[in-house]
Amino acid sequence: MLIFHEMQSRGHEALTLLQHAPSGLRAALALHSTVLGPAIAGVRLREQDEEVALRSALDLSESLTLKAALAGLNYGGGACVLMMPDSGVDDPHAREALFRALGRQVRPLESRVVLTEDIGVTPADIAFVAQETPGTLGMNTDTSAITAYGVYRGMKAAARHALGSESMRGVRVAVIGAGAVGRALAGHLHREGAKLIVADERPERAAQLAEALDGVQVVGVQQILDVPCDILAPCGYGHSIRTADVPRLQCRLIAGGEHHPLSREGEAAVKEAGIMYMPDYAINAAGLIAAATQCDMNQAAERVYQTVSRIVQMAEQYIKPTHVVARRMAERRIELIGSLGHT
Numbered sequence: 001m002l003i004f005h006e007m008q009s010r011g012h013e014a015l016t017l018l019q020h021a022p023s024g025l026r027a028a029l030a031l032h033s034t035v036l037g038p039a040i041a042g043v044r045l046r047e048q049d050e051e052v053a054l055r056s057a058l059d060l061s062e063s064l065t066l067k068a069a070l071a072g073l074n075y076g077g078g079a080c081v082l083m084m085p086d087s088g089v090d091d092p093h094a095r096e097a098l099f100r101a102l103g104r105q106v107r108p109l110e111s112r113v114v115l116t117e118d119i120g121v122t123p124a125d126i127a128f129v130a131q132e133t134p135g136t137l138g139m140n141t142d143t144s145a146i147t148a149y150g151v152y153r154g155m156k157a158a159a160r161h162a163l164g165s166e167s168m169r170g171v172r173v174a175v176i177g178a179g180a181v182g183r184a185l186a187g188h189l190h191r192e193g194a195k196l197i198v199a200d201e202r203p204e205r206a207a208q209l210a211e212a213l214d215g216v217q218v219v220g221v222q223q224i225l226d227v228p229c230d231i232l233a234p235c236g237y238g239h240s241i242r243t244a245d246v247p248r249l250q251c252r253l254i255a256g257g258e259h260h261p262l263s264r265e266g267e268a269a270v271k272e273a274g275i276m277y278m279p280d281y282a283i284n285a286a287g288l289i290a291a292a293t294q295c296d297m298n299q300a301a302e303r304v305y306q307t308v309s310r311i312v313q314m315a316e317q318y319i320k321p322t323h324v325v326a327r328r329m330a331e332r333r334i335e336l337i338g339s340l341g342h343t
């Protein structure tokens with residue numbers, strides 16, 4: 001991996017590796033942009049190899065920059081990916097030490113970064129970080145439910161253009177990943193009468209969802225991309241649609257909660273295939289909006305609905321792909337507000 005090349009081409013400001021042997025801390029902290037304000041960095045704890053951790057940090061931090069900018073927030077984008085310590089994190093004191101070590105190492109960067117929870121990290125973990133540095137933003141609420149409701153509302157706004165109607169009644173939605181966001185999203189769609197097809201790498205999760213909601217069809221993770229459907233809703237851990245998979249897709253809209261479901265090449269391939277793609281940073285922003293502004297779930301989801309509506313309207317007006325318009329809108333706000341300089 002050519003890290004400087006990657007950072008330069010995508011505009012990252014910094015990538016810091018944090019290490020503290022006694023607590024088992026090994027983390028990649030990426031700051032993509034601090035132009036609009038300190039970088040909000042979701043802290044993610046997952047068992048993975050070093051290259052995946054670096055790549056995820058670079059990907060997620062860029063998404064966060066675009067997400068905060070599009071949502072009109074005065075934050076930049078960051079990401080902090082922790083490697084799972086060899087001894088695990090089941091012992092509560094080991095867990096405390098891990099997150100306090102993270103806080104202590106991040107403290108010198110407090111004016112540039114604000115840590116918050118992401119996959120595998122709880123509000124209690126961030127409270128440990130907060131004992132060591134003021135640079136935290138506790139979500140203090142179940143952001144996955146808020147995020148999922150925002151995805152549902154954003155999906156409807158996009159469907160108005162992609163499918164000709166906002167109604168989800170009878171619409172076939174294939175959900176990749178039956179985790180916190182995927183499950184809650186499926187619930188909203190099911191209540192409105194959508195026909196759901198679900199797959200999860202952990203098949204028991206898809207089976208549980210099918211048990212909870214009548215009529216949900218479960219398929220394997222290899223099959224879900226071949227399923228004829230109207231909307232494909234990726235809600236997994238990222239890159240669940242590879243560019244080589246795009247010719248298999250039989251949907252008209254891709255809209256889900258997942259960060260980086262597609263690479264940049266994948267976005268272009270999807271457009272070529274005649275499929276509308278609503279980027280992650282536009283549609284999965286409700287949890288972040290609620291945490292950053294203290295607004296409620298409906299207000300946060302409404303902001304996502306309005307943003308997605310604006311993206312699709314501008315895409316139609318200028319005959320440009322939605323992912324190009326969304327990125328341009330976010331970058332334009334960063335340029336304009338950044339040009340004001342610091343007060």
Ligand SMILES: NC(=O)c1ccc[n+]([C@@H]2O[C@H](COP(=O)([O-])OP(=O)(O)OC[C@H]3O[C@@H](n4cnc5c(N)ncnc54)[C@H](O)[C@@H]3O)[C@@H](O)[C@H]2O)c1
Nearest residue numbers: 143144147177179180181200201235236237240257258259
């Ligand atoms: N939770 C939030 O508030 C939030 C906010 C914004 C974005 N997101 C993004 O939404 C996505 C889902 O988050 P979550 O909180 O639901 O995580 P989760 O861990 O609760 O669930 C993810 C589920 O997806 C499954 N999965 C992963 N990759 C898959 C694949 N390729 N095929 C099939 N199944 C797959 C996993 O087995 C798991 O059950 C992540 O990309 C996350 O970054 C979450």
